[in-house]
Amino acid sequence: MANVQLLLSEDLSPHKLALLFLVGLYCSGVIDFEEIRKVLGTVIKLLDNEPLRNKDGHLVVVPQLHDLLDLIDSPKTSAKLESVLWKVNSVESLESSVTAMQAFLCQPNLVTAKQSPQEMTCVHQLLPSSFLGLFVQKIVTTCSLLHFDESCLLYNSFVEYRGDKGIHIESEPSKEDVASSDLELFSILSDQLTLVQEPPSKILPVPKLDMEILLEHQISLLETSGTPMPDLLREIMTLMTSPASNTCLIQNADFNNLPSYSYLRYLEALRSSDYHTAFQALHQYFDYMVSNNSKYFYHFALISRASLHQHFGEDEKALNAIEEAISVARENKDNATLTYILSWLFNFMRNKPDLWYTQTLYHNNNESHLLDFLVTKSQTVSLPLYAMSYHFDTLHVMNNGEPLSRVLQSLLRGMYISIHDHLPSSFIKSSELGATVWSRAGNTHLAMVYSAISQGIESKLADEVAVRTRKALFLYQQGEVDNAYQLLEQLRKQTMFDRALFQPVQIRGLILLTKINLYRGRHVLAERIMQILSNTEIPEIELKLELVYLNAEVQMTLQNYSEALLYLNENLIHLERTKTQMNLHMVTRLNFLKARIFIESGAPSRAFSLTIHQLQKSKQLGMMSLVAEGAILLASILNRMESYKDAYDVLGATMATIHMVQNQEFTAMAYYEYAYTCLMTLEQDSKAGGREVGRRLLNLFLRFLNNSIDGFRKSLNLVMLQKSFQLELKMAKLKSLVELEEHAEVSLEKLRIRLREEVNYGFVHA
Structure with missing residues (x-):
């Protein structure tokens, strides 16, 4: 300027x-x-x-x-x-x-x-x-x-x-107002x-x-x-x-002291991942503030410094700063500040469970003891902190296998407190947590209601990102895969200036892109994206575990079964050792994936007891989304073990639950297994049941297969579409149905051409 x-x-x-x-x-x-x-x-x-x-x-x-x-x-x-x-x-x-x-x-x-x-x-x-x-x-x-x-x-x-x-008010004098003898002088002076x-x-x-x-x-x-x-x-x-x-x-x-500008520079540098500028600006800010001998600002300085180190992955330095802040708060008998600091510590360490073994301040305790303290003390500090403590408690009891009634008790307490809080962020977090709880409980309709409650409320960008990310998840579950990916792409562009918000959105977008590639047969491209994700620092424990699941799924698709099983076993052992957040829910999902690998590798019997055990636990915990997934997996195992009637009965007993979950992939897979059961029953003994039984099974097969094809087509899962039309071709030949055979062959040919194009996607043209 x-x-x-x-x-x-x-x-x-x-x-x-x-x-x-x-x-x-x-x-x-x-x-x-x-x-x-x-x-x-x-x-x-x-x-x-x-x-x-x-x-x-x-x-x-x-x-x-x-x-x-x-x-x-x-x-x-x-x-x-x-x-x-x-x-x-x-x-x-x-x-x-x-x-x-x-x-x-x-x-x-x-x-x-x-x-x-x-x-x-x-x-x-x-x-x-x-x-x-x-x-x-x-x-x-x-x-x-x-x-x-x-x-x-x-x-x-x-x-x-x-x-x-x-x-116009200060215009030059007119000739009428100035004597002619003065005009020349005026002109000369004006030019000079x-x-x-x-x-x-x-x-x-x-x-x-x-x-x-x-x-x-x-x-x-x-x-x-x-x-x-x-x-x-x-x-x-x-x-x-x-x-x-x-x-x-x-x-x-006197403008010598402008601490707000230093803090503003700190925030901007933090969002642009400029470590040195952020560190310098933060110290300038607190040089101004601490000069006023304010104990509060000293606490705030230590918490901000811990946040700075956390942002850049310096976990040990973050712990050192926060432990110093705890010591100062205790020394000054400042219970309100101590409660806030411990809330920060809990939120930090729940995403990094390994740190419980390296920190010394709470070495003899665990997250349960710290959480009990927070719930007790935060009531007298502030409503947002009190609500946050119950949010933590809800996640904790849900992830550690408490009954659904106990989970809902903490959830409703947190929501009641947040309703009476003036900050919209607290209520939005309660709503999003409610969406998570009901989604795992299998009531997707209620989960969507909770998520919709928080939409349209003016809030922080971080809250808006969380709400829209949840919406993308629901779109994916309903089979609108491309729309879900486009929504994440919009969020990625919106958060590019903020590393803390951008990275989780970017990772979720890449996870979804990997799944899309697996659906469409682009296995090599999926593996390359997975390699990029594996070398990325992940801030959230939930995302870390999602990547563990996805990496094993990619290896399974590439038929690297031994490698996938070894990788899963290592991570399951680590999860059990750390008792990490997302424990039981993710442990169950990873064990179900392990069972899928056994099925794909031709050893379904090895998956039977594992699936039964995980299915029983899911039912006890009230996690009906996992019950639906486990039931489909059990039917698949029984089909491959030629226990077709048992597979049919399992699907019949759980189909209502599967529909309630409203997961397009689950529903399509369930109908696929239903169709597979009907086909293999007819193939096994087409004469034993008589003509009427055969006709009934054929009609059921066509209905189930049609539902399966519709579901896979909606989500553009070309791999499963191909398997579905192969079932159709097999049934057509078994029952000598010429028109059905022609339809299956034409559909398979179109799919073969499409899959060849998809396999070359991203590699043919530079």
Whole structure:
């Protein structure tokens, strides 16, 4: 920003003067009656430090007159205000116009009112103690205390604030007004002034109080919605912190200490993964704060430092900082801060269960003891912390195998508390947790209701990302795989500026892309994406376990069965050792995958007892989504062991549960196994059951297979579509059905062509 001069003040600016004159218009009764409420509402909002935004919704850093006029949105009032502003044509005129405003007070007691150059009538008088009266007294008093050079600076800034609309007032003299003998002299002097004058400096008024409020607002925006700092604000702050900048002061303004700007720089650097800048800015911030000998800021400094180390994967340094914060809080007997710090610690360590073996502060305890303390103590600290403690408790009891009634008890307590909390983030977290609980319980409809509750609530960007990620999961489960991936792609673009939000979205998008590739036969491409994911640092335990599952699934698809089983066994042993969060739910899913590998490798009998055991546990825990998955897997095992009647009975007993879960993949697989059962029963002994039984089984086969094909087609699972049409071809040949055989062969040929294209996808064209 070359050729810019900053006008630093405590709370005085051209914008405040314009508001003062607008209040004067109201007091003098020249504003139309029908517009008074609207104009006063605008004035009060601005004086109450509500951020000013332009027509495009962007934050206005340094307001100009056109911004105020746009906000007033009244041609009549705007014209009257401009008329008053453009009558101010000198420093003296500005001083007298401002001082005259005191005449609108009932009891002017700070400055002796001077007679205004223009005759002013007073229709609405202001009490000095009223909101508008205090504002008028403050501005009038402040302006009366300015030195002459300060008044000149303020006037020049005021002229720039008005803009160019009133230039016609100061137009060149006409020939009629100037004697002909003076025209030549005027022309010569004008030309000389044009030659020697330097380009004028642009004056930017920077009131300290307004700027600090603006910075705090920007911090809130960055923390909640991720809105980056406006370029003009960044440039102003850079000038203010530069010793070579062109600045001037009025009101003895002191801008040496701007901790909010340092904290804002810290947040921006954190989101752009700039470690050194973030570390430096954070220390600058707390150098300012700790200088006030505030114990609270020392705690906050340690927690922020721990968060910084956590963000960049420095777990040991994060633990050291948080343990120091705990010691300080205990030393000062600060129970509220201690509870907050322990909440941070629990949230940090639940994603890194191995750290329980490296930290020393709670070496003899585990997450259960810490959680009990949090639930007990947080009640007296704050509602958000109290609700968060029950959120933690809900996850803990659910993941460690407590009955569903116990899980719902903690969930409802957390939701009840969050409803009475003023922060929307707390309620959104309760709703999302409710969606998770009911999804695992198999009631997908209720899970979607809980997720929908939190949509449309104005909240942090992190909460919005969580809600929309959940929506993507539901779309995937319903078979809308491409729509789910597109939604994650939108989120990825929206969070690119924030590493903490971007990485989980990016990973989930790659996980879904890997599944899409497996569906469509692009096994080599799926393996390559998996290699990228395996070398990525994963912040969340849930995502880590999802990658374990996906990696083993990819290896199974590539027929690397021994490698997949070894990998799964290593991770299952590790999960059992650490008793990690997501324990029982993920352990069950990984064991079901292990059973699938046994089936695919031609050893279904080895999967039988494993599946039965996991199925029984899932039913006891009330995790009906796992019951549905396990039942389909058990039917598949029984079919491969030629126990077709048992497979048919298992599917018949659990089909209602499978439909309730509303997972398109599960439903399609269940119908596939149903069709397989009917086919193999007919093939095994087509004569034993007689003609009527054969016809009934054929009709059932066609109905089940049709449902299966519809499901796989919706999710574009080409691999399973191919297997379904192979079943159709086999039945057609078994029953000598010519038309059915032709349909199956045509469909298989189309699929073979499509699969060849899919296999070459991403490798043929550079």
